[in-house]
Amino acid sequence: MNGSALHKTAADCAEELPGAQLEHPFGPDWEVYKVRGKVFMLMTEVPGRPVVILKADPGEAHALRQQYSHITPGYHMNKKHWITLESGAGVDKKLIEELVTDSYRLVVAHLPRAERPVDPHTYGTGARAAR
Numbered sequence: 001m002n003g004s005a006l007h008k009t010a011a012d013c014a015e016e017l018p019g020a021q022l023e024h025p026f027g028p029d030w031e032v033y034k035v036r037g038k039v040f041m042l043m044t045e046v047p048g049r050p051v052v053i054l055k056a057d058p059g060e061a062h063a064l065r066q067q068y069s070h071i072t073p074g075y076h077m078n079k080k081h082w083i084t085l086e087s088g089a090g091v092d093k094k095l096i097e098e099l100v101t102d103s104y105r106l107v108v109a110h111l112p113r114a115e116r117p118v119d120p121h122t123y124g125t126g127a128r129a130a131r
Contacts, residue, residue, distance in 0.1 A: 003050030006087040006096065007031075007043050010052045013100040014041050019117035020104065036115050040107040041100060046075055052085045052096070053077055054103035064099075 001009070014020050014033040020040075023032045033041040042053040056064065058080045064071045065083065070091050074082025085091065085099060101124045109120035 001087050001091055001093075001096075003045075003087045006052060006085070006091065007050050009093050009096045010041065010043060010085075010100050013097045014104070017101070017104050018123075035104060035107055035117065036111050038107045038111065040103045042077075046084075049086055051075060052100075054083055054085065054099050055081060055106045056083045056099070056103065057106065060102075068095075 011022075011031065011033075015022070017035065019035045021034050023034060024030060025032055029044055031043040032039055033043075040055055044051060044053075053074050053076075061073075061080070061083050065073070068090055070086045070088035072084045072086075073079035075084045083099075085096070105120040105123060108116050108118060108123070
């Protein structure tokens, strides 16, 4: 998968998540997806390479970095809680959709219960279990 397909796949997934909104607070080169005002995904180019920056559970982030050479610590973010995804071998639509959804669920889980657009403990788990 190339960089433009990476961005399109991630954006398509994010736009389908309940309450997700696209903003450009850092200018036109940064696409920032938020849920209830909290960032769950950023997309930009890092020296000409399209990247997607996502929130991740620290243990899972470490495992992902070990498993995929195209997943690195979060660019300009907390390296423990964020990952950067680039296009490359092993990066497919399924992986991108899972990482975007997981990032969204992590952010939603930290929202006050009354502000959550979905239950972060059950949202998206049915689709993953069916795969």
